[in-house]
Every structure is written in structure tokens, then in C-alpha cells.
Amino acid sequence: MNLEVKQKIPLKIKRMGINGEGIGFYKKTLVFVPGALKGEDVFCQVTAVKRNFAEARLLTIKKQSKFRVTPKCAIYEACGGCQLMHLRYDQQLDFKVDLLRQALKKYQPAGYEAYELRPTLGMDEPEYYRAKLQFQTRFVKGQVQAGLYAQGSHRLVAIQDCIVQDRVTQAVINKVAQLLTKHKIPIHDERKQQGIRTVMVRRSRKTGQIQLIFVTSRQVNLGKLIEELVGAYPDIVTVALNHHRSKSSEIYGEKTEIIWGQDSIRESVLGYDFDLSPRAFYQLNPEQTQVLYGEAVRALDVDGSEHLIDAYCGVGTIGFAFAGKVASVRGMDIIPEAIEDARKNASRLGLDNAHYEVGQAEEIIPKWYREGYRADALVVDPPRTGLDDQLLETIVRYQPEKMVYVSCNVSTLARDLVKLAQVYDIDYIQSVDMFPHTARTEAVVKLRRKSDRF
Structure with missing residues (x-):
């Protein structure tokens, strides 16, 4: 390593990293610089030296990106909750497609080079959105x-x-x-x-x-x-x-x-009401949740005959979007309050084809199959940690014909697609900007069992 902590160096930023930082090379050493943008020439100070890379603090910008803007937030740098407020919003949307591209390149699920990555669906007013x-x-x-x-x-x-x-x-x-x-x-x-x-x-x-x-x-x-x-x-x-x-x-x-x-x-x-108890999970951005769930419905493309499993169902929100379009919906979640909400919501909505249980998907789904239930379609919306290994094995074993993966973490999504791509074709990935000004995006993935094409 040819760098030392506190050393000041010039750097040309070649690309953006998964956390929104600028990335450049100093004498073949990878350097990460938070706050720097692609195309900028900067002067920075090394703050940490690792085995394969270094981290640096931005000091001055010698050549500024034409896409750099002044953040509206007075505590933007001190807080750290947002990472991209200094990047023009339309370019943030492009960056979030690149996030997916970087994650796929790292994990390389089968055929990833040919995946259709659709432009990110953003907000007209990307402020004051967190409910x-x-x-x-x-x-x-x-x-x-x-x-x-x-x-x-x-x-x-x-x-x-x-x-x-x-x-x-x-x-x-x-x-x-x-x-x-x-x-x-x-x-x-x-x-x-x-x-x-x-x-x-x-x-x-x-x-x-x-x-x-x-x-x-x-x-x-x-x-x-x-x-x-x-x-x-x-x-x-x-x-x-x-x-x-x-x-x-x-x-x-x-x-x-x-x-x-x-x-x-x-x-x-999506036109239906539901109740949320204090601990129940629901998306942070209600406006974009409309977009996200609408994309999930479009991707699954049900015809009315399907039996659907909604893994990580929470209070049932995604499943309710399908309930009137499929033969049955079954969901599970590990939070008892969420399942109680799901049951109450289904009853209030008059959905007699919806069933919810407390437990882990990797345990509940095999139990349902042993009891004779067979799913034609599957929706998964896991936490940032992605799908549990046992659940992945369960999906690969039972292989519902249609599947939609709603992801809030491009890295765990790409990792999980390595396994899923063994039995599913990935038709497309649609990025949805649920978190403007941050280095995070949601994605809706349309998957079809390989045998369905023949």
C-alpha cells in the first residue's frame, strides 16, 4: 500500500460506490471519498488504509461535476442519514440503476449481463416523504x-x-x-x-x-x-x-x-384501507408505496386461478392487492402483532380467501405443502438481510410458476438471484426510488420458472 493516514492526495473520481461515495485510483490503489461525484477532480486526505483500499475525506474540489447541487439540509454532512443530496435528482435515479448493475456484477447470477434493468421510477417532489x-x-x-x-x-x-x-x-x-x-x-x-x-x-x-x-x-x-x-x-x-x-x-x-x-x-x-398497529411494518414512503406495489401486481401478472403465498407479509398489504385477483392468498410473518393486523384487515375487507399465520416462511411453507396446499405464485418482500438460506432452498424445491421479489437491498437481492436463477428466468428488474437523496433503492423483480417457456 502506497498511502498513509493523513496523507493529502489529488484524485480523479471515476465512478460512484454503493454507499454513494466517489471512487478513484491513486497509484492503482482504490480510494473511497464520501461527498465526491463521478467526473470530479478532488483533493482529499486519507483517513483509513485497509488491505485493498483506502478511505479519504474530501478537502477541495478542483473540477466540479455539472450535476453537483447545494444540499438544502443544513446538517446534511453531520447527520449522514442521506448520502446523495449533493447530486441532482435525475442523476440520483440513474445512480440507482447503476447500484443494481454493480451488485449483479459482483455476485454474477446466471445470465445477469442480459437482465433488463428498467429506469428508476422517481418522485415529482422528492422531499418530506418519510411518514x-x-x-x-x-x-x-x-x-x-x-x-x-x-x-x-x-x-x-x-x-x-x-x-x-x-x-x-x-x-x-x-x-x-x-x-x-x-x-x-x-x-x-x-x-x-x-x-x-x-x-x-x-x-x-x-x-x-x-x-x-x-x-x-x-x-x-x-x-x-x-x-x-x-x-x-x-x-x-x-x-x-x-x-x-x-x-x-x-x-x-x-x-x-x-x-x-x-x-x-x-x-x-391501491384503493384499499388497512390498519397498522404500532410495531407492524409498513413502507416509509406512502406515495412511492403505491408505485412499488403497483409494479409488483403488474410483474406477477395473475389470471385469477392462482394460489398465492405472500412471504414476509407484514399486515398483509401486498397480498391484499392480489386477493381479489387470485383464488387464495396465504401469508406469514414473525411479528404476532402484524399477523393480528393482517387477519383483522382481511376480515374487514371481506376477504374470505386470505389466511395468515405467525412464523418463519422457511418453516410455514413446507408445513402448508405437507398439508396439501400448492402455490402457483409467490411474492417475497424480505428485510435488508434478504432471503433466509432455508427459504431459498424451499423456493428452489417447490418452484411456484410465478414469482416477484421486492427488494430493499441490491446486494442481498443479487446474492439471492444466484440461487433463484438456477430455476427461474429473470424477465426484468424495475427500480423504484423509495428513499430519495439516499444511496438506497427498492426493486421489483419479475421471475418465471424456466420450464414455463417450453
Whole structure:
């Protein structure tokens, strides 16, 4: 390695990396520079030297990309929640197709060079789109602050006006921080103090209803706080308390209880309504969720005769989009509250062909097959970790004729396609920009069992 930490070097940025950083070569050594853009000539300082690459901090830009813009966010660099706000939005959409291309090239599933990668579907107004926030809390100089940890640290960056966060949820968390201070509610400190550690706020774009979860490491009395908060924001309909006493980095503990209001809020997608309990998963960007689920429906292309399995079903949202178009829908999820929501939602929607169970897909699907159920179509929408190895084996074993993979992580998607491409043809991959200004994208993959072509 011909570089040392603190060394200052010139660099020409050749491409963008999967985390939105600029990448160049210094005497054949790969150098990653956050904040630099493709085509720029920069001057940077080495911050870390690894075995096969180095990392550097951007100092000055000698030749600037014509696609560079000034970020609207005052704490853009300090926060680190967004990575691409300095890149013009139309170019962000192109970058997200390149994300898929890079991941496929790394893992090389069969025939990947010929996959059709469709242009990213973006937003007309790519701001204030996040309908849910999860902010950590800290007690700093006599005041409670709420925000996110700076990237790679446990240093809290207080956030009071986030460019990508729904304005109402931001206003609610600002009020929560004020009231936590006013009522002297204990705040969690990793070294000595027990108390509130995280606050979740979610707002329905359909109804405007708001729900909160206070995550705490000790018992707290929030009665007066809730009274004032609801007085200021009458759209708050649910307040829950999650007990998280362990030292793990997980956001939530196992026990969640409703301490004020109703059990859920009502949201809508593709023309049908559904209820969300506080812990149930739902996409962060309701506007683009319409686009994403619409693409999933289009890709699966059902004819009405299919029996469909919706793995990682959550509260049933994707499956509901198909319920009126197929013979039956079955779904599973490991979160009991989500399955309870799915069952209630299906009943309220009058869907007598929908069935939901608590459990892992890799265990539930073989059980259903042993009981005689056969799926013609499969939808998977896994977490960022991708498909479980056992579930991949299950899919390859049973091979439903049609499959749609909805992914939020291009790397685990490309990895999983290595196995799936053994038995499926990949017709196309459609990128959907669920997270403008970040180096993340969602993708909808249309797969057809190979034998179907003959």
C-alpha cells in the first residue's frame, strides 16, 4: 500500500460506490471519498488504509461535476442519514440503476449481463416523504434532544427540520423533546441512566392519524406528557410503550403495550384501507408505496386461478392487492402483532380467501405443502438481510410458476438471484426510488420458472 493516514492526495473520481461515495485510483490503489461525484477532480486526505483500499475525506474540489447541487439540509454532512443530496435528482435515479448493475456484477447470477434493468421510477417532489421516524433521545445541557446517531458513532445529531421527513411527524417529535424536558422524564444514557431511549412517530397519509412508541429501559410515567401532547396534536390516536432493558443495539424490546388511545391507525394503498398497529411494518414512503406495489401486481401478472403465498407479509398489504385477483392468498410473518393486523384487515375487507399465520416462511411453507396446499405464485418482500438460506432452498424445491421479489437491498437481492436463477428466468428488474437523496433503492423483480417457456 502506497498511502498513509493523513496523507493529502489529488484524485480523479471515476465512478460512484454503493454507499454513494466517489471512487478513484491513486497509484492503482482504490480510494473511497464520501461527498465526491463521478467526473470530479478532488483533493482529499486519507483517513483509513485497509488491505485493498483506502478511505479519504474530501478537502477541495478542483473540477466540479455539472450535476453537483447545494444540499438544502443544513446538517446534511453531520447527520449522514442521506448520502446523495449533493447530486441532482435525475442523476440520483440513474445512480440507482447503476447500484443494481454493480451488485449483479459482483455476485454474477446466471445470465445477469442480459437482465433488463428498467429506469428508476422517481418522485415529482422528492422531499418530506418519510411518514415514519425513529429518533434516539439524549439529555444534553439541561435539554432533551431527539435525532439520529452520526454515521459510525453513538454521537447524537439533533434534528429539528429534516428535509425528507413528513413535516407533521417532525413537529410532533420536536414537541415530544420539549415535553420530555419539561416533565423531567428520565432519558436513557448508555453509561449510567435508565429511561426513554427512542421515540417512534408514524403518520397515516390517508387519514392523518398519528401513533407513537416510547422505547424505555425503565418504567416511566408519561400521563401529563401525553395529555399535553394530544392537546397540541389531536390527530394522535395511539401511544404505546415498548420495554427494552437489554444492552443490545436493537431498537425495540419484546414487550409493547398501548398506554393511551386505540390499537391502530388506518392507512390506504391501491384503493384499499388497512390498519397498522404500532410495531407492524409498513413502507416509509406512502406515495412511492403505491408505485412499488403497483409494479409488483403488474410483474406477477395473475389470471385469477392462482394460489398465492405472500412471504414476509407484514399486515398483509401486498397480498391484499392480489386477493381479489387470485383464488387464495396465504401469508406469514414473525411479528404476532402484524399477523393480528393482517387477519383483522382481511376480515374487514371481506376477504374470505386470505389466511395468515405467525412464523418463519422457511418453516410455514413446507408445513402448508405437507398439508396439501400448492402455490402457483409467490411474492417475497424480505428485510435488508434478504432471503433466509432455508427459504431459498424451499423456493428452489417447490418452484411456484410465478414469482416477484421486492427488494430493499441490491446486494442481498443479487446474492439471492444466484440461487433463484438456477430455476427461474429473470424477465426484468424495475427500480423504484423509495428513499430519495439516499444511496438506497427498492426493486421489483419479475421471475418465471424456466420450464414455463417450453
